Amino acid sequence: MHVVAQAGGEITRETFWEIGPLGRGMFYFLSVVAVVVFLYGVYERFARYTRGETDPRDRLDDLPTRILAAARIVGSNEKQFDRDLYGGLMHAFVMWGFLVLLIGTTILFIDLDFYHVLTGESFWKGDFYLAYKLVLNAFGLLFVVGIGMAMYRRYVVRNERLFGPHTGLEDDAFVWTLFLLGVGGFLTQGIGMVGQEIRAAETVSFVGVFTAGLLEAGGLTPEGAAAVYPWVWWHHAILALVFVAWIPYAKPFHMLSSFANVVARDEQAGRVLPGVPADLDATNAESIDDFTWKELLDQDACTKCGRCSAVCPAKASDRPLDPRNVILDLKSYREAVDAGGETKPIIADGGASVIDAETMESCMACMACMDACPVEIEHLNSFTRMNRQLTDQGDVDSNVQNVFQNVMRKGNSFGEPQRKRADWADELAFDLADAREERVEYLWYVGDYPSFDDRNRRVARSLATLFEHADVSFGILFDDERTDGNDVRRVGEEFLYLELAGHHVESFAECEFENIVCTDPHSYNTMRNEYPEVEFEEFADDPMMPFEYEGRWNRDGEIDVLHWTQVVEELVREGRLGLSGTELDYTVTYHDPCHLGRYNDEYEAPRELVRATGCELYEMPRNRADSFCCGGGGGGVWMEFDEDPKPSEERLREALEDTDAGDAVEKFVVACPMCMTMYEDGRKTGGFEDAIEVVDVAELLIEAVETRTEPDAADGNATTTD
Known part of the structure; x- marks a missing residue:
């Protein structure tokens, strides 16, 4: 017996x-060779990131x-x-088992090669x-079970x-290497x-005891174990060392890059897009090295799990976008270029580019991919970097180009004269205050769709009437209001966004108000999160910036930017609308707008x-x-796609078929003008016109208020809400 009996x-x-x-x-x-190869590979990977552009965000502060x-x-x-209990358990078993x-193994290395060498003793006894x-058997078993779960799913x-x-x-x-390990x-x-008799007392090694029992039942003797052990040991050892050396060069690298990616994350990512360099000669995505080091790290951090693809509404509608594939296409191209391969455009409208323009145009900027990752x-x-490159190249979708022209010439995406911006209020029974001329509590940014789209004008009138009922001091900018710039920015027109932001910041500075309230969650997001980020003085010498403004707007957060539902919810709590919670008896479901929910965590x-x-509210x-x-974000409301089903059609189907109330749902409730537009279109194209009605929360509220105050005045209701 080759057994060591300690003191x-x-x-x-x-x-x-x-x-x-x-x-x-x-x-x-x-072992030394494997570790050297591993360390060199890790060094090469991280050295590669330094060739990317500097990230505009400080991602390593308070490390x-x-x-x-x-x-x-x-x-x-x-x-x-x-969203995935099975996947969570599987990954937890594998990760914690591996760790x-x-x-x-590290403890054994320390005992054998340091502690024993220095003291002549061993603590491993x-x-x-x-x-x-006991611990290694337990977690080793979890590791094998987790790998088994992964193989079953795959x-x-x-x-x-x-x-x-x-x-x-x-x-x-x-997966097979991990399983064999x-x-x-x-x-x-x-x-x-089996071969070491003294280890019969090692009953805490319950998996080992079970395995030894199976081997003995199969006829393995102590002598046979001693003969075969070196072969099995070397197989296991070499596989482990090869795996260590392989880590930086393939998928296992995600064990390091993913953690680094989480460390470097920006909690404002998505809701706040990175600005462009003040250097007007800088490019957006002409080459792979135009991407920042964090964007290059993103590519290596991808585990190919497909969670982003599974939740992407563009992919679900058969648009050419698959978020995972875009990230991995960029990674593959980077590796090919680094290996001496031929370079090609990162993105273009047709032709041999890494990413096709239509792929990026398909993105709805809904942030579902980021939330799921x-x-x-x-x-x-x-994605925005590539959209900016498309804009630089003039490869923007023609419909979006028309919108850009409308915004530049007219100040709105509809191409309507700015003098008509407040015409939606003509049917109100009261006058709206001009926030440029009198002090108000709330400066109401109405937005393009509530100002010019007939269906959303009805929503704007409902909301104005709610404010009037609650005796709220509010005013609007009238023809000084322009497109907010949120979606303009997300389809790549950064300088037009900066012009719009600058205009509004100047307009706000000339008004006296306490807070800003937005109808549209898109406006709410950009004014709340992005306007304060813009350092306008960086572009003071840029001839494209037709305004003068030094500093950063709302630097100290003195002005709250609110979505109207947040304001009115407070009014309801204070009893200023007089609702008892019994006025209406519809069966409804509610759709969370991406820019209000995922972007800004406002759900309640x-x-x-x-x-x-x-x-009675039923959840989808x-x-x-x-x-x-809904399909309208990221410029989707301005573009046409060959898709089946449309995101709006799929969502309406879900409302009618997958809620607990089923087809008893009478109203599909929204809180976003773009959602209203997309779902009204989806009702027609999807054949849901007679099945469900799309209404805004404001319309429900005004119906409830007027049901309470004038239960028989149907005509009166029409004059204020239609």
């Missing part, structure tokens, strides 16, 4: 049982706090559990050894989001326990308002952060 007869095992001095020397040599936060996010697997096995073996269920043009042999090699470790342990990839930053105010009317399966985009 006092404390239980342990010989690390290199049946491995002679030459074998030990070879193992250490191969200790960032690392601790990333450790909590990664360690808890909270993003993996989101504990790695820690266990007795109770410590038994506790060590090869038996064949979950479609795990497959695509960038998946294949590398992914198979990764896990099973090989227990097989090595079981053979060792477990490793904090900021898709929208890279609209729901509280719906409940305040007395309506995809609600709150999981809401499905």
Whole structure:
């Protein structure tokens, strides 16, 4: 028996049982080679990021706090559990199993090669050894179970989001290597326990005991175990060392890059797009090195899990966008260029480019991909960079180009004269205050669609009437109001956005008000989150900027920018609309607008308002952060696509078929003018005109208020809400 009995007869095992001095020397040599190859590969990867552009955000400030936060996010697997309990458990088992096995190997390395060398003693014995073996057996088993779950999902269920043009042999090699490492470790342990009699007392190694029992039942003797052990041990050791060396060069690198990506995340990403450099010679996406180091890191952090693809409304509608493939296409191109391959345009309208223009035009800027991503990839930053490149090249969709022209010439996306901007208010029974001429509590930014679109004008009148009922001091900018710039910016026209932002900042400065209230969640997002980010003085010498403004607007956060539902919800709580919660008895469902929900985490105010009317609210399966985009964001409201079904049609189907109320749902409630436009269109094209009515929360509220005050005055209602 080749067993080491420690002082006092404390239980342990010989690390290199049946491995002679030459074998030990070879193992250490191969270990050094593997570690050197690993370290060189990691260095090469991170050195590559330095060739990317400087990121405009400070992503490494307060680094200790960032690392601790990333450790909590990664360690808890909270993003993996989101929408996918099976996937969360699977990843938790694999990740924590791998980490504990790695820690266990490190402990053994410290004991054998440092502590024992320095002291001649070993702490890897007795109770410590038994506790060590118990923990490693438990987490090793979880590791194997997790890998088994992954293989079941990949090869038996064949979950479609795990497959695509960038998946294949590398992914198979990764999962099979992990499986063989896990099973090989227990097989090595079981053979060792058969061959070493003293280890019969090592009952805490329950997986090893079970494996040894199976081997003995199969006829393995102690002599046979001693003979076969070196072969099994070397197989396991070489596979482990090859895996270590392989990590920086393939999919396993995500174990490092994903954590780094979470550390460097920007919690404002998406809702606040990065600005452009003040250097007018700077390019957006002419080459792969125009991308920032964080955007390059995003590409390496992608695990190919397909969660972004599974929630993308563009992909669900058969548009050419798949968020995962865009990120991986960029990565593949970068690696090809680094290897000496031929360069080509990053993005273009047709032709041989890395990404086709239509792919980026398909993006709705809904941020569902970013919300679903477990490793904090900021898709929208890279997508916007490419949209800006399309704008620079003149490859923008013709409909969007017309919108740009309308906004530049007329100040609005409809191309209507600005003098007509407040015509929607002509049918009101009261006059609106001019915020440029008198002090008001709320400066109301109405927006393009409520100002010029007939259906949304009715919503604007309903909201104005609500403010009047509640005796709110409010005013509007009349013809000084222009397009807010949110969607203009997201389709790539950064300088037009800056002009619009600058105009509004100047207009705000000339008014006396306490807070800004927005009808449209898109306006709410850009004025709340993006306008304060713009350093207008950087562009003071730019002839494209026809305004003079120094500094940053609302630098100290003195002005609150609110969505109207937040304001009115407060009014309802204060009893200023006199609602009892029993006025209406409709069965309704509510759709969360992306820019109000996912972008700004406002989910409850609209729901509280719906409940305040007395309506019975049923949730669609995809609600709150999981809401499905209407299709209008990111310029989608201005473009035409060959898609089936349209996002709006799919959402209306969900409302009628997948809520608990089923087809008893009478009204589909929205809180966004673009959503209203898209769903009214979806009702017609999807054949839902007679099945469900699309209404805004404001319309429900005004009906409830006027039902309470004038229950029989149908004509009176029409004069204020139509």
